Amino acid sequence: MKTRITLILAATLFAAVFANAQSHGKRIAEIRETYANRLNMMNDKPFEDQMFNEACIDVAQNLPGSGMHERHEKYYFTQQQYSYDGSEDSKLYFLTCKITYAMGIHSYYWEFLWDPEKGDPMFALLVREEGDAKQEYRFYFENSKVIKVAPAVKDWPVKDDSMSLHPQTIEKPADVLKLMDSYQANFKRLVYHD
DSSP, rough: OHHHHHHHHHHHHHHHHHHHHHHHHHHHHHHHHHHHHHHHHSSSSSSOSSOOOOEEEEEEETTTEEEEEEEEEEEEEEOOOOOOOSSOOOOOOEEEEEEEEETTEEEEEEEEEEOOTOOEEEEEEEEEEEEEEEEEEEEEEEEEEEEEEEOOGGGOOOTTTTTTSSTTOOOHHHHHHHHHHHHHHHHHHOOOOO
């Protein structure tokens, strides 16, 4: 009897894990398609439709300890829709950010993708370069939760490694969601005027 119960529990667990993996696979395929569509749209200038807007921020400053620091951000967002109550509804759906330190020796390049309708995080890409070393990290999201990270967290460089390729703000995948939230807040300050 115990063997039968154990087998039933194991089969149920296997079925749940398999169904979850299939669900994540469909979501990742959807994210990849949305990402490819966004890149094609942004490369297809001039823009024919009225649903495309772009805002850019460039900052160059000399920081103590790291020298020259340059930051280039591009925000892509939907056309503002005015409602009857006077509020604006414009959604950020893609962002690129390149941060360069120490005259180009260290750099971070981020891409963030949000659902253009709901505003939920979908994807993030981090490319970290230090000298000749380069690594990419991809983060896939569903319902504001990380569903996949490539490479897996266990393969990330350790903090004490001199070639650690993570910005100081990213210690775990959930930190990427916090970073995306901060860019959403920056976008609102940038685009909405009182």
